[in-house]
Amino acid sequence: MVQVEVTNVQVERAGHPVLAPTTFSVDRGRVLAVTGANGSGKTTLLRVLAGLERASAGRCLVAGRPIDERDPRFRRAVAALVGPPPTARDLTVLEHLELVARTWGSDAATAGRTADRLLGELGIARLAQRLPHQLSAGQAHLCALALTLARPGEVLLLDEPEQRLDEDRLTAVSQLLDRRRRDGATLLLATHSSRLVEELDADELVLREAA
Numbered sequence: 001m002v003q004v005e006v007t008n009v010q011v012e013r014a015g016h017p018v019l020a021p022t023t024f025s026v027d028r029g030r031v032l033a034v035t036g037a038n039g040s041g042k043t044t045l046l047r048v049l050a051g052l053e054r055a056s057a058g059r060c061l062v063a064g065r066p067i068d069e070r071d072p073r074f075r076r077a078v079a080a081l082v083g084p085p086p087t088a089r090d091l092t093v094l095e096h097l098e099l100v101a102r103t104w105g106s107d108a109a110t111a112g113r114t115a116d117r118l119l120g121e122l123g124i125a126r127l128a129q130r131l132p133h134q135l136s137a138g139q140a141h142l143c144a145l146a147l148t149l150a151r152p153g154e155v156l157l158l159d160e161p162e163q164r165l166d167e168d169r170l171t172a173v174s175q176l177l178d179r180r181r182r183d184g185a186t187l188l189l190a191t192h193s194s195r196l197v198e199e200l201d202a203d204e205l206v207l208r209e210a211a
């Protein structure tokens with residue numbers, strides 16, 4: 001079953017093309033790695049699919065729906081990490097994760113278990129009581145990934161999930177994403193990591209600079 005269908009999507013900013021016409025589809029349970037040189041439009045494509053930016057032309061369906069960030073059914077179906085998520089200065093990492101899980105319908109006990117599981121899977125259980133400004137850049141990125149995975153999402157849109165990670169943490173992320181894929185999620189990654197492409201058995205879409 002096709003979960004993401006993109007037909008001739010292109011983006012212009014201030015009259016300049018930043019994403020060349022792009023067409024692809026991704027089946028449920030597959031991983032698509034969007035690769036290409038710096039500036040080729042990978043982040044732009046994910047922003048469009050997440051509903052953060054409008055395409056100048058073309059057609060997209062994500063989880064069978066047109067892109068509409070205001071539609072709760074669209075938001076429930078699509079979990080995106082494109083840029084750092086907003087955080088509250090006075091909530092711990094654990095409290096952030098519990099808050100996200102509860103917002104999407106988990107009761108307190110389930111939200112606590114979800115938070116603990118994600119912290120464990122990403123090897124950051126010891127950061128549970130830290131505040132956002134007490135994290136290194138790599139630790140903050142792992143927490144951002146955990147926040148993205150604490151909510152529902154049959155389609156995951158992740159911009160450079162490998163960024164700032166050491167090899168061991170990249171292994172943990174790769175294994176966690178692979179589990180999500182095997183559970184039926186569809187993943188789109190903008191990535192420069194050939195390791196992730198290989199380990200997730202990803203199909204590859206190579207973008208060329210628009211101009």
Ligand SMILES: Nc1ncnc2c1ncn2[C@@H]1O[C@H](COP(=O)(O)OP(=O)(O)OP(=O)(O)O)[C@@H](O)[C@H]1O
Pocket residue numbers: 013018019036037038039040041042043044045190
């Ligand atoms: N806010 C902006 N205003 C105008 N142009 C922008 C803006 N952000 C990005 N661009 C341009 O859009 C094009 C695509 O950028 P994008 O960030 O999508 O590339 P990318 O493939 O994700 O790059 P990287 O590998 O460096 O992350 C680039 O030419 C970039 O200079």
